[in-house]
Amino acid sequence: MKRPGRTAWWLVLAVGWAGLGLSLLAAMDIGLQPIALVETLQSGWKGIAPADPIAGILVDIRLRRALMAVCAGAALALAGCSLQALLRNPLADPYVLGIAGGASLGAVAVMASRSLFARFGTGELDWLWGVLGSEAASNWMVPTGSGMVLVGATIGAFLSITLVYAIAGAGGRLEVRSMILAGVVLQVLLGAVVLIIWTLADRAVVNAHVQWLIGRIPDPPSVRVILFEAGLLSICWVGLRSLAPSFNALASGEADAATLGVDVEKLKRRTFILSSLLTAGVVSVCGLIGFVGLVVPHAARLLVGPDHRRLLTASALGGGIFLLWCDTLARASFQGIAMPVGAITALVGGPLFLWLLARERRSGLTEKL
């Protein structure tokens, strides 16, 4: 496929942003409850109360949820794209490498901590629940999206990727195959620890956890959470975009990149931290949503080429649009039964990824995998 030149890249960006805007409008319009979108937007523009009394659904529920889906999708695709660049392998993503597993265990550990201490502790730690955002006596679960859950998820994510990296890099030579294998095994292992925590925790907490962990965009997320996710995404995008030339240099190996002025160890640390933060931010609010970080960068690479100065931005934009449509499908397609968006991304992303893989193997570009 022909790559866009400098001018064409701006065109791709403009089309991408326009596509995102249109997708947001469409996501607001689609739903079980029919709402006159155009009239509501017009009245909102003129500063008058909309004629439709349930038009508040548009902004307070659908728009918030849509914005959250865009931020989460962009974050996962950005994390996946950076990890693929770092490992020089299009099969890397936050799930395959165990980052999401670590984040979910970290988040579950914090979320279930009150329930576990109530059951096994002696009450000295009661002051802690206020700090963790679980003040109400009836609320046995530290809520998703709270600061401490994010901290727990980030620590879990970072420890996982560090462990996977240490295992795969033992002996001085990093084997990507070993890294992916170690990541997959660690994901299963961490899942087992989550199951043990659930077995020990309060049943109500477990029910809430399951609903969260199977991958759902909150309905609706709070404005605070959306702003936080958007801020985190922006900071990580700036951080990773500044690493884009180094990601490019890494494509011909670490030794070669070093002679081009890249401090490879520093690059790895920064990428692991930023991709852990991005993944933990999504996992702590939306649970496990797979395939976005795998499929979207792959598809974006076909569209704009492998130059990470463009690819990172294209992946983030594409990830936002992809997850927004998957979420819209999840909430509006099954006659009022809200499907977990993680199941939809797997159903759409899985076959798409297999097709992309088969296509590239035919062209011989991924023979070395």
Place this chain on the structure above:
Amino acid sequence: MAAAAMELQDVRFAYRSGQPILDGVSFGIAKGEVTALVGPNGSGKTTLLRAISGSVKLDSGAILIDGCHLGRQGRRALAKKVAVVPQQAEFAFDYTVEEAVSMGRIPHLGALGIESAADRDAVAKALAQSGLEHLRHRSVHRLSGGELQLVLIARALAQASPVMLLDEPTSSLDLGHEQAVLRLLSKLNDEQGLTILLVTHDLNLAARESRRVLLFNRGRLAGDGPPAQVLTADAIRQAYGADVEVLSHPHAPEYPLILPVHRSRAPSSTDTSKRHQSHPGELISSRRGETS
């Protein structure tokens, strides 16, 4: 003598203790000099190149680049002073030639990694100098070995470093591409005063293209000087265990011409005189196998 572009002072390095790869290497290279580094397999040439590019940590000794200690310079600062052209490079993703060449600008980019107009100009100039403009949009996965070698040189040119280290730049090239690469290097040295350190297995190339040859053997310098002085039959036999005849080049007598001699077919003394008479070049020295 011009100011030193680099200086090595008693450089020592071993992957395993007791098995030195670099065993007290000392030499200096003047700015604008073209030097060839030759030696048999495992003599430490590539390790030396890696040491100069900062990729291995020395056990002892010092390397000074443009008067500054190599160990005290960051990666980016070093990359601004020394560019490395590897023997080959395999790109994990299918970058275009222009994208690959632009990677040379990394040490010059600001904190946010955004290219300036000066960076784009440097890439365009490097593409023009290496004659790759017509291939700028082609994928690096669809280049011939010679074209890829030119891309790696263009990338080093975009790096705009005053010193260029090349590891076997012509080993996989046909004669046409080899000449194109060598012409480019010669032009860069003449016009820009680029300091070049060339690692090669090809002794004739070293003799022809450089004004100074460093002969390496078992981690030490076994010879250092003009090609005719260093590349003698004796020195080559000692370093490589190879039998050669060293002739003077028919069109440029100052260049030695090295011909390998098959032991079983090595000429007798009469054969040698016949060969001498029939060959336009003058026989400088020869070494025959003892069994001949």
